[in-house]
Amino acid sequence: MAIADTSSISGVNAASAAASTASVANDDNEQRFLKLLVAQLNNQDPLNPMQNAELTSQLAQMSTVSGIEKLNSTLSGLVNQTGSNQVLQAASLIGYAVLSPGNTLTTTAPAEGADPAPKAFAVELPGTAADVQIKIVDGSGKTVRTIDAGSMNQGVNSVTWDGKDDAGNVVPAGSYTFTVAATNGSSAVSSTALTFAQVAAVKQGTSGVTLELATGQSIGLSDVRMYL
Template sequence: MALASINGLDSAVSNSKNGIAPAAGGGGVSDLRSEFLQMMVAQINNQDPLNPLDGTQYVTQLAQFSMVEGIEQMKMQAQQQATLLDTLQVLGSTSLMGKKVTVPVQSISLASAESLSGTIPVPAGTEQLSLEVYDQSGQRVHQQEWRNPAGDQDFSLAELPAGEYEFKVVASRKGESLSLSPHMARTVEKVSLPAGGGDIMLGLAGVGQMSLFQVTEFGQS
C-alpha cells in the first residue's frame, strides 16, 4: 500500500480546521483520528519490507490531529463558558424583579397619577439645555431650561395624571443641537430571554421592554 493512500487525510484535517465536518462518522475530530490510526496500522502491516515507510509522515499527521483536536476542545470550552455566563446573567437578572433601574426614556405611559424625576446627562461644552414634556394630545405640560449647565442636570415634574407622555431634550453647543434622552428610575416588572437568543429583556413600569444592557444604574426597590 503506497503512502499516497493516506494523503487524502491532509484535506480532511484542513477541513476540520475550517469547521467542515467529515463526510462520514459524525463524531468530528475524534472519529477522524480513530480512522487515521486504523489506516496507519493497516498500512504498517501491509508495507513493503524492502521499502519501509518513513515514520516521520505518521508523526506529522498525528501532530496535526492533536492540534486540531486541541482547537476543537478550546472552542467547546468557550461555548460552555458562554452558555454558563448567559445562565448566570439570567439568574442574576431575576433578582431585579420589583427593584428600580435607571434607563434612558423618551416616552412613558402612566397607569395612575405620578410625580416624575430623573437626570439628564449633559455633554461637555453645552451652552443651553432644554426639557419639554408633551401629553398624548401634543399639549406641552412641562418646560425647563438651563444656561451653561455644569455636569448632569436633575429634574422633577409635579404629579402628572394617568396617560402617555413624551420627553424632548435638546442640548445646544457651538451652534449645534443635540437630541438627548433623560434617564429615569423605573420598576422592573418582568425579566425575559428571547426564544431565539439575544439580550435579556426587562419589562419596566410605564416604559415597556428594554435590554438589560441599556440600564445605567441599579437601585433599590
Template sequence: MAITNTPVTGGSSPTQALLNAVNTRGSTDSSKSVTADQDKFMTLLITQLKNQDPLNPLDNAQVTSQLAQLQTVTGINKLNETIESLKKDYANSASLQATNLINHGVLAAGKNLQVASGKGLFGVELKNAVDTLQIDIKNAAGKVVHTQTLQAVDAGVLPLGWDGKMDDGTTAPDGMYTVAVSGMLGGKTAEGVQPLTFGTVASVSTGAGGTKLNVPAIGQLTMDDIKQVL
C-alpha cells in the first residue's frame, strides 16, 4: 500500500523544505559522524513524505530504496571509522617497534662500508640462490683493494664482515669504502643481487611521514627499509 500524506502549507514550497532538510549548518564534527549521516537521511526522507504529491505519492519501492541507501552510507562510514582506528593502532605499534631498535645494528640497501679499527660490517641480499658470489671492496679512489668469492650461496640476506686485510697483505686504513657484488647462476649473471650497508639506529622520529629510524651512517629509514637487525 502506498504511503500518502497531505502537503505542507504555510508558504514553504516542497523544494525549499527539501533544501532546508539537507542544510548542514550545525557542528562540522557531528556532520561527519555516522549518527549525523543517519539523521540527515531520515530528515530528508520524512520531508519527502510530508511534501509528496497526494495524487502521485511515493510508492513502497521508493521508500525501501532510500532506506537501503541509508544503510549503505552508514556501513561505509562505519568501515571508514574502523580503518582510521586500525591505521592509528598500526602507527602506534610501528613506533613502539622502531623504538626497540635504538642502539641496534641494522642492514639496509646501500654500498657504503665504514671501516673502524681495521674492521667493517656489511651484507648482501640475494633474490635467488647463486652458484658463486663475488664481492669487491673498493677504496675512495674506486680501486679494488679486496676481492672475496663465495660458493653456493642461498637466497636471502647474508651479513658479512671484513677484517680489513687487503689483497696486498696490508691492513686497510680506517675510513669509508664501497662494496660491489655480482653473482653467477648456471653460467649467467644472476639478477637481484645487491649490497647492504650497516649502521646503528640512534633515534626514532614520528610525524606526518610516519615512523623514521635515524641511522647516522645511512640516513632516515622506514621499518620496511630494514633488511636485517644484527
C-alpha cells in the first residue's frame, strides 16, 4: 500500500496555507502604508499641512485595498471548499451505474435456453412528444429492432429492450447503438439518448470534476440524470 507524503500540503491544508500567506502579505502592506503616512506627516510643510480630507482619503483607499484582498482570500477559500465537496460527492458514485448521455448498448450471450437480460436505457425530451420511435442498430449499420414507444412526456422516459430483433430472435452478443425520432405531427422534437454505465473512477482537473466510466467515457457530474 502506497503511503502519502505527509510533508506535502494539499486540500484543506493548502487552502489554509494560502490564507495564512495572504494574511501576512496584507499585514505587511498595512505596516508599510502606515510608515509612509507617518513619514509624510513628519515631513510635511508646516505652512501647508495635510488637510483632513486628504488624510481621510488616503486612509479610505488603504481600507478599500485591504478589504478587497480579504474578500479575494475568502472567495478563494470558498472555491476550494466547493471543489472538495464536489470530489467527495462524485467519489460516492464509484461502483454505481449512472444514467448519462450516450447511445451505446452492450448485450451478452444468455444461458442456453434462457432469454437475454433486458437492456434499460432512456430518452430525455424538452417537451411532450406524441410519437417516439427508437431503432436499435448493429455494428454494420443494420437496424435490427424498431420500437414504437408511443407518446412520451417531458423529462427522462425509461425504455427497455429485450435483446431481440424484429423477428423475435435473440441478437448476437456485442455492441449496439440506438437512434431516437420524436415528433408531434409533422414537427420534430429534439431528444437526448441516455444509457447506464458504471462509474470506475473520479478525476479532478482544470475543467472540474469528471467521472470515468467503465466504458471509457468521461462525463461531468452535471451529466448524471440518476444512479442505481
